Amino acid sequence: MPTVKMTVNGKAVSADVEARTLLVHFLRDTLELTGTHVGCDTAQCGACTVHVNGKAVKSCNALAVQLDGAQVTTIEGLANGDTLHPMQEAFRDNHGLQCGFCTPGMVMSAIDLVQGKSNLSESEIRAGLEGNICRCTGYHNIVKAVKAGADAMQAGKGR
Amino acid sequence: MHNFAFHRPASVADAVKAVGSASDGKIIAGGQTLLPTLRQRLASPSDLIDLGAIADLKGIKAEGDGITIGAMTPHAEVASSAIVQGAIPALAHLAAHIGDRQVRARGTIGGSLANNDPAADYPAAALGLGATIRTNKREIKADDYFQGMFSTALEDGEIITAVHFPKPEKAGYEKFVQPASRFALVGVFVAKTKGGVRVAVTGAGQEGVFRPKEVEAALANFSADAAKGAKVPSGNLNSDLHGSAEYRAHLISVLAGRAVAAAK
Ligand SMILES: Cc1cc2nc3c(=O)[nH]c(=O)nc-3n(C[C@H](O)[C@H](O)[C@H](O)COP(=O)(O)OP(=O)(O)OC[C@H]3O[C@@H](n4cnc5c(N)ncnc54)[C@H](O)[C@@H]3O)c2cc1C
Ligand code: FES
Numbered sequence: 301m302p303t304v305k306m307t308v309n310g311k312a313v314s315a316d317v318e319a320r321t322l323l324v325h326f327l328r329d330t331l332e333l334t335g336t337h338v339g340c341d342t343a344q345c346g347a348c349t350v351h352v353n354g355k356a357v358k359s360c361n362a363l364a365v366q367l368d369g370a371q372v373t374t375i376e377g378l379a380n381g382d383t384l385h386p387m388q389e390a391f392r393d394n395h396g397l398q399c400g401f402c403t404p405g406m407v408m409s410a411i412d413l414v415q416g417k418s419n420l421s422e423s424e425i426r427a428g429l430e431g432n433i434c435r436c437t438g439y440h441n442i443v444k445a446v447k448a449g450a451d452a453m454q455a456g457k458g459r
Numbered sequence: 460m461h462n463f464a465f466h467r468p469a470s471v472a473d474a475v476k477a478v479g480s481a482s483d484g485k486i487i488a489g490g491q492t493l494l495p496t497l498r499q500r501l502a503s504p505s506d507l508i509d510l511g512a513i514a515d516l517k518g519i520k521a522e523g524d525g526i527t528i529g530a531m532t533p534h535a536e537v538a539s540s541a542i543v544q545g546a547i548p549a550l551a552h553l554a555a556h557i558g559d560r561q562v563r564a565r566g567t568i569g570g571s572l573a574n575n576d577p578a579a580d581y582p583a584a585a586l587g588l589g590a591t592i593r594t595n596k597r598e599i600k601a602d603d604y605f606q607g608m609f610s611t612a613l614e615d616g617e618i619i620t621a622v623h624f625p626k627p628e629k630a631g632y633e634k635f636v637q638p639a640s641r642f643a644l645v646g647v648f649v650a651k652t653k654g655g656v657r658v659a660v661t662g663a664g665q666e667g668v669f670r671p672k673e674v675e676a677a678l679a680n681f682s683a684d685a686a687k688g689a690k691v692p693s694g695n696l697n698s699d700l701h702g703s704a705e706y707r708a709h710l711i712s713v714l715a716g717r718a719v720a721a722a723k
């Protein structure tokens with residue numbers, strides 16, 4: 301079996317996996333990081349979104365072996381001890397989640413979307429979240445949360 | 460998904476060798492189309508040959524009368540490239556509207572052109588601009604490259620290395636999105652080039668991307684009103700639950716008009 305080496309949430313990891321192992325299964329089953337969710341079979345829902353080398357990607361649509369040597373960040377890697385990342389905090393403050401299933405992917409997409417940008421408009425946020433589907437909260441509060449999270453990140457509270 | 464042997468060659472030559480020596484080898488680029496196909500077991504190759512470690516296949520450069528984009532360049536990079544935005548803004552705009560953000564971070568121009576999905580965006584740009592597809596063996600003109608849906612002039616094991624787009628005087632792309640898939644219900648690329656006006660349509664044709672003669676003829680003077688007036692026959696267009704062939708025919712002229720109006 302091929303060996304895969306990555307840095308996940310700042311820690312070096314290495315494991316022998318079947319070539320067909322998807323990144324999401326590597327994260328959930330091998331590394332037991334179950335915060336990243338699987339919501340579909342068709343690479344459409346975005347629940348599995350993580351950052352690979354700083355960019356949001358769908359971890360159900362990449363092979364672990366394709367990402368040998370990559371830097372991966374999952375939802376577990378955002379908080380600083382007990383202090384949530386400002387985007388996580390904003391989702392909590394703005395009722396940006398209900399069942400929470402889509403939330404890890406939404407938060408990972410949102411952080412990638414707002415990084416380095418200021419004053420994103422509502423329509424830019426909606427367009428930027430096209431790859432993430434929520435079946436319960438509705439997008440209104442999610443968009444509000446992303447805006448608040450972006451402001452908090454800009455204000456320097458975030459990373 | 461069935462298992463396979465995985466190869467990650469560092470050069471195009473090694474990739475060609477690996478595909479050639481596998482019993483049923485398949486190239487993987489961004490995997491955004493191929494992995495869902497494998498997961499549904501619609502294909503089960505013996506070997507996957509990943510182009511991700513071949514540095515030569517990445518990047519965008521100004522070259523001759525236009526720009527050259529490496530096959531492994533992801534959509535997001537084309538969308539944000541200053542070179543593309545400067546030379547062919549319609550191409551950057553098109554890339555920025557493929558799928559969603561996450562798909563654009565991994566999906567590549569080479570993968571999109573090799574796959575030739577009948578509703579994909581890049582085929583419209585390649586045919587509309589009269590691009591040249593470069594492979595490990597030869598150069599193929601876009602007019603000869605697209606051969607019906609999911610079908611191209613590529614031979615077994617042939618690898619796209621780059622795509623060259625000549626700079627047009629002006630070009631525009633308008634996509635009417637199928638809201639569930641984000642693919643084009645109809646997409647129209649218009650270009651005013653040295654050799655005349657070229658129009659390419661994706662999403663509508665039964666044989667994939669094509670050049671609508673009627674619209675090209677109407678656009679001799681590149682006027683948006685003339686494009687809207689062009690009558691496109693619906694005989695060879697798709698008809699499905701998202702829209703009839705007549706509806707798509709109508710969309711082609713309307714979108715061509717909008718693309719001309721927005722052309723830069
Ligand atoms: C949710 C979702 C939405 C999408 N929406 C759109 C959209 O709106 N518009 C659109 O155009 N596309 C869309 N796509 C498809 C996306 O753009 C793909 O990235 C692209 O079509 C294929 O590129 P890839 O690099 O992922 O190729 P892969 O999936 O890796 O490969 C696709 C095929 O091309 C072959 N191949 C790849 N590279 C080469 C090469 N260099 N030489 C020879 N053969 C090669 C492979 O063997 C395979 O058969 C969407 C995909 C998803 C998952
Ligand atoms: S699980 Fe739905 S996009 Fe990955």
Ligand code: FES
Binds near residue numbers: 397402434435437
């Ligand atoms: S909060 Fe339930 S799916 Fe989004």
